[in-house]
Amino acid sequence: MVNFEQRNTKGGTLNDVAIEGKDPQFDAWLSEQLQFDEPYLDDDGFCESVMAKLPAPSKDSERRASRSQYIAVLAASGIVAWQFPFGEVLSEAARQSISLYSLVGVGMLSSLVVMAGGIFAARR
């Protein structure tokens, strides 16, 4: 098996290699040893302590975040309204003589569901 010294003298003199530092195998070995030797430091409350000292997020970014949520809710509601067969529902309601109050109730309920879905989607 070729040892380290012999391998070094293959591509040039040891001095050349030492000066230029071109020895990828040694580099890889050293890098591996250095990383292997490094312990993982447990968080141990470090992160919480950093987060507690951070300044509050700027109003601008909060406004931007809520604006994008509103836009997402409006877009979701628009798509639902666009797809919803209002004409058919109304004519069916008239044919089956369903009261206006029940229709309003169903409408409000569906709006609530759509808004909740929109908010949930925007938050994700």
Next chain:
Amino acid sequence: MDLNDEDLIRRTVEDGDQRAYAQLVRRYQSQLRFSLRQLCDGDQGLADDMAQEAFIKAYKALPAFRGDARFSTWLYRIAYNLVMSHKRKNAPDVDQEAVDRAQAEETVEESQQLGMARDLNSAMSSLSDAQRQAIHLCMQRGFSHEEAASIMKLPLGTVKSHVNRARAKLRSLLQPWREEVVNG
């Protein structure tokens, strides 16, 4: 969900989402604290304070982060600046007790380590500060020479020279171990 650094930064800056920043802190805390412990000569308390300050400073400056460098490079640059300026200001007031305590703990830990790790530590401590930092950043953290130069605020040629000299010295000190591994 594990988002990449860019996405976490975007969420932090644009949505004011501090949970995203917490994820970045968790991702880099161990590496940064370990690196700073070496830079602070084993004073763990000081290293952790500096790391904490670096994360807070990085958070405040995050809207100005343009993404020209990796987040880790940028964070390390901030942390190194903080430590260096702290060292300049407090040069005579080194907390010797903390250093001694840390070194005593280190000695206990070292005695439990295997021979190679112990010799590696001792070889690393035989390097100059700048050489040790350059080797640590380039070979342990995987930063390029350019990134290490920007973190250490040194010319690229100087960093390359530190790395080469340190590597040559480590090679000669660690040769017996290396031969043992190569020869099985």
